[in-house]
Amino acid sequence: MKHVTGKSINLALSVRGRSSLKAVGLEDEVIVRHAIPMYARLIHDRDGSRRPIPYGKSDQCIFSVGRRFLNEVLLSAAEKHSNVNIHFNHKLVTCDPETGSMTFERYPSKEITTAQADLIVGCDGAFSAVRRQMLKRPRFNYSQTYIPHGYMELTIPATPDGQFAMEVNYLHIWPRDSFMMIALPNQDKTYTVTLFMPYENFEDLITPEKLLDFFFENFPDAIPLIGKKNLIEDYFRLKPSPLISVKCNPYHVGDKTVIMGDAAHAMVPFYGQGMNAGFEDCLIFDELLERENFQLARVLPEFTLYRTPDAEAICDLAMYNYVEMRHLVNSKSFLLRKKCDKFLNLIFADSWIPLYTMVTFSKKRYHLCVKNKKWQDKVINQTIWAVGVSASVVGLSVFAKLLHNHPHWLEAALESLNKFKLSMPLFHN
Amino acid sequence: MKHVTGKSINLALSVRGRSSLKAVGLEDEVIVRHAIPMYARLIHDRDGSRRPIPYGKSDQCIFSVGRRFLNEVLLSAAEKHSNVNIHFNHKLVTCDPETGSMTFERYPSKEITTAQADLIVGCDGAFSAVRRQMLKRPRFNYSQTYIPHGYMELTIPATPDGQFAMEVNYLHIWPRDSFMMIALPNQDKTYTVTLFMPYENFEDLITPEKLLDFFFENFPDAIPLIGKKNLIEDYFRLKPSPLISVKCNPYHVGDKTVIMGDAAHAMVPFYGQGMNAGFEDCLIFDELLERENFQLARVLPEFTLYRTPDAEAICDLAMYNYVEMRHLVNSKSFLLRKKCDKFLNLIFADSWIPLYTMVTFSKKRYHLCVKNKKWQDKVINQTIWAVGVSASVVGLSVFAKLLHNHPHWLEAALESLNKFKLSMPLFHN
Numbered sequence: 033m034k035h036v037t038g039k040s041i042n043l044a045l046s047v048r049g050r051s052s053l054k055a056v057g058l059e060d061e062v063i064v065r066h067a068i069p070m071y072a073r074l075i076h077d078r079d080g081s082r083r084p085i086p087y088g089k090s091d092q093c094i095f096s097v098g099r100r101f102l103n104e105v106l107l108s109a110a111e112k113h114s115n116v117n118i119h120f121n122h123k124l125v126t127c128d129p130e131t132g133s134m135t136f137e138r139y140p141s142k143e144i145t146t147a148q149a150d151l152i153v154g155c156d157g158a159f160s161a162v163r164r165q166m167l168k169r170p171r172f173n174y175s176q177t178y179i180p181h182g183y184m185e186l187t188i189p190a191t192p193d194g195q196f197a198m199e200v201n202y203l204h205i206w207p208r209d210s211f212m213m214i215a216l217p218n219q220d221k222t223y224t225v226t227l228f229m230p231y232e233n234f235e236d237l238i239t240p241e242k243l244l245d246f247f248f249e250n251f252p253d254a255i256p257l258i259g260k261k262n263l264i265e266d267y268f269r270l271k272p273s274p275l276i277s278v279k280c281n282p283y284h285v286g287d288k289t290v291i292m293g294d295a296a297h298a299m300v301p302f303y304g305q306g307m308n309a310g311f312e313d314c315l316i317f318d319e320l321l322e323r324e325n326f327q328l329a330r331v332l333p334e335f336t337l338y339r340t341p342d343a344e345a346i347c348d349l350a351m352y353n354y355v356e357m358r359h360l361v362n363s364k365s366f367l368l369r370k371k372c373d374k375f376l377n378l379i380f381a382d383s384w385i386p387l388y389t390m391v392t393f394s395k396k397r398y399h400l401c402v403k404n405k406k407w408q409d410k411v412i413n414q415t416i417w418a419v420g421v422s423a424s425v426v427g428l429s430v431f432a433k434l435l436h437n438h439p440h441w442l443e444a445a446l447e448s449l450n451k452f453k454l455s456m457p458l459f460h461n
Numbered sequence: 462m463k464h465v466t467g468k469s470i471n472l473a474l475s476v477r478g479r480s481s482l483k484a485v486g487l488e489d490e491v492i493v494r495h496a497i498p499m500y501a502r503l504i505h506d507r508d509g510s511r512r513p514i515p516y517g518k519s520d521q522c523i524f525s526v527g528r529r530f531l532n533e534v535l536l537s538a539a540e541k542h543s544n545v546n547i548h549f550n551h552k553l554v555t556c557d558p559e560t561g562s563m564t565f566e567r568y569p570s571k572e573i574t575t576a577q578a579d580l581i582v583g584c585d586g587a588f589s590a591v592r593r594q595m596l597k598r599p600r601f602n603y604s605q606t607y608i609p610h611g612y613m614e615l616t617i618p619a620t621p622d623g624q625f626a627m628e629v630n631y632l633h634i635w636p637r638d639s640f641m642m643i644a645l646p647n648q649d650k651t652y653t654v655t656l657f658m659p660y661e662n663f664e665d666l667i668t669p670e671k672l673l674d675f676f677f678e679n680f681p682d683a684i685p686l687i688g689k690k691n692l693i694e695d696y697f698r699l700k701p702s703p704l705i706s707v708k709c710n711p712y713h714v715g716d717k718t719v720i721m722g723d724a725a726h727a728m729v730p731f732y733g734q735g736m737n738a739g740f741e742d743c744l745i746f747d748e749l750l751e752r753e754n755f756q757l758a759r760v761l762p763e764f765t766l767y768r769t770p771d772a773e774a775i776c777d778l779a780m781y782n783y784v785e786m787r788h789l790v791n792s793k794s795f796l797l798r799k800k801c802d803k804f805l806n807l808i809f810a811d812s813w814i815p816l817y818t819m820v821t822f823s824k825k826r827y828h829l830c831v832k833n834k835k836w837q838d839k840v841i842n843q844t845i846w847a848v849g850v851s852a853s854v855v856g857l858s859v860f861a862k863l864l865h866n867h868p869h870w871l872e873a874a875l876e877s878l879n880k881f882k883l884s885m886p887l888f889h890n
Contacts, residue, residue, distance in 0.1 A: 170607075170703060171607040171703055172605075172607075173605065173606050173607055174603070174604065174605050175603065175604030175605070175606075176601075176602065176603050176604070177602050177604075178599075178600045178601075178602055274599060274600055
């Protein structure tokens with residue numbers, strides 16, 4: 033199976049994806065045999081120093097899995113079912129989502145063939161051909177947003193003695209505010225390195241000298257790992273790929289067509305939930321099939337109704353993390369909030385769970401994770417307010433006692449309250 | 462010229478549209494001869510009582526203009542130019558935005574013809590065929606949103622003696638929270654009535670009895686004006702039309718293609734700016750042509766850069782007004798803010814201009830109108846804060862003096878401050 037340009041080589045698997053694999057008996061094969069656990073982000077600073085930021089508790093990790101391997105496992109499992117037929121090299125040209133008729137072009141013969149389905153399940157990715165047909169229908173809500181950043185995949189090879197060139201059980205991050213680089217470990221002891229950067233920056237680096245200068249300035253510790261020669265060769269051979277976020281509604285047409293995964297909700301990759309959300313779609317669809325006794329006319333609208341708020345929430349979170357991840361190194365408020373969350377989580381283990389943990393290590397519906405986070409923000413905000421007001425009142429009363437004969441005490445008090453007010457927006461949402 | 466279903470019969474013309482007409486010498490012909498000024502909204506309550514809410518100062522008005530008439534005026538003016546050729550009944554099937562080639566299907570022969578343009582200017586509406594081709598291009602941002610409401614156009618005929626059946630110089634509104642009806646006067650002494658309502662409500666009214674019950678409950682004064690027979694006939698003959706909001710970016714491809722008007726930024730009709738924004742596009746494009754000396758390779762990207770923030774701002778404002786207009790009757794905070802704005806505008810005539818006035822009666826860039834409104838909100842908010850805190854501090858100091866020997870004064874003071882805090886969100890944005 034050839035690697036398709038524009039699709040990342042490795043993927044981050046977490047609880048939602050694992051649950052779905054478990055439901056079809058594949059969790060152990062994927063996790064135990066072929067996945068590399070990552071327990072923390074490892075932040076690479078400009079001076080080469082590194083520091084971990086754990087993903088959750090000490091036993092909580094996400095897994096780096098190869099896309100190609102995962103595809104093969106899933107296809108092999110599907111093949112074992114006698115009622116599954118797999119047709120490679122058939123490109124969907126068009127379909128009628130209302131009747132279930134489909135037209136394919138075969139590769140390489142360009143022969144046109146048609147097929148008729150009881151149900152079209154369009155899992156055909158961010159540029160879905162099924163969705164393109166749905167877009168023409170009345171009252172279909174749709175948005176596609178390209179972020180200004182593109183990405184390019186580079187490689188850190190194994191060391192000469194066949195070992196990983198960096199600490200293995202981490203997701204390595206070089207956050208540099210307006211751009212960043214990450215690296216995930218592969219089974220073959222290499223790392224896939226992904227450089228995320230505004231297109232303009234990619235376009236600026238037009239000579240090997242400029243490229244190397246840029247790397248020396250921003251990712252000096254990565255140059256010997258990637259290798260100067262490889263870096264230059266790969267960079268000028270490859271083109272940056274765009275990053276798209278897609279939302280739409282509904283996900284279905286009548287009882288004949290439904291879209292899932294990236295076709296329904298492509299997201300930017302910064303929360304590591306794209307594949308997990310897609311796999312969770314399958315699990316939820318399966319549960320709805322059971323519950324509604326396989327009545328597609330009921331299952332499909334239910335799927336849209338149930339899944340759209342969650343998919344929108346995770347698309348938004350991924351977009352939000354697009355900013356946060358790049359700023360990880362400088363963000364004191366991020367680290368402060370992390371400490372605050374950790375402390376509150378120690379006291380209220382069941383009710384105060386950090387957002388990242390809810391999203392990554394639980395199956396709580398995405399939109400409820402967001403709602404819970406907003407509640408947490410409100411609680412923190414109000415606590416600060418209450419503490420601040422109490423302090424001000426105590427301060428004021430002392431002030432008033434000391435200065436009650438002084439004509440200017442009111443102005444002074446107002447000023448001190450105003451200062452307190454200015455310090456509040458930090459925790460506003 | 463036939464009326465096309467799904468396009469409203471009359472349009473609201475305000476300053477931006479007028480300026481553009483003036484630039485091509487058509488303002489007087491449209492305004493003086495064929496437009497009906499509307500100086501205020503006239504709110505119809507359920508009990509039949511009516512009250513005006515002026516649009517601005519006593520001499521400020523918007524104009525009701527017929528779509529068909531306006532089309533004819535513009536076409537006739539265009540025809541007078543020897544370098545303009547008008548081809549009716551040519552439907553754009555496809556085009557190549559990069560090369561300027563276009564394919565049309567002629568009506569009714571279905572004959573296919575092609576044409577080659579130096580510049581394609583796609584002014585082909587909310588469902589633009591030019592934009593459909595641009596959507597396929599990399600890094601084109603796009604969103605289409607259908608609101609849950611549809612609309613249906615009904616008619617209030619002239620009285621038997623040929624007069625307007627209601628007060629003429631108003632935009633009549635029947636706001637009913639989850640739905641609403643409006644009426645604009647026409648040249649022929651009729652009113653075009655538009656019922657905006659969620660599709661579900663349209664679908665509920667399946668018998669003449671249900672329809673009449675609904676009107677008796679919600680628009681009793683409109684029944685004799687429309688006429689029971691006409692109401693029933695029209696309602697069951699027509700289908701509600703959808704309401705779409707479209708944003709995209711960029712508006713151009715190279716130096717060959719640009720989209721304008723609804724093709725670039727279709728909006729819901731609740732701010733009465735759709736046509737005005739489209740006409741303003743032309744004016745701005747014309748200014749850029751002059752400024753950049755007709756170098757299309759510079760003009761087109763400039764147009765995208767200049768116009769997208771304004772178009773997005775007015776699309777958002779229109780969506781915001783979708784809620785506000787329906788609630789006009791019940792909204793005390795809306796009327797309070799209107800009074801507040803009027804007062805501040807009296808004192809600071811040049812710097813404190815209500816949002817509606819900036820949008821409708823000035824040519825200030827839409828996104829700057831929104832920015833200015835946010836500044837106003839902040840000023841009001843901070844004033845309330847300052848007044849509230851001063852009051853609290855004075856109250857507290859009295860309180861403290863009276864109760865400084867009492868152990869529970871702190872709790873009481875906190876409670877009073879908390880009450881003040883609860884009253885603040887009213888003016889939050």
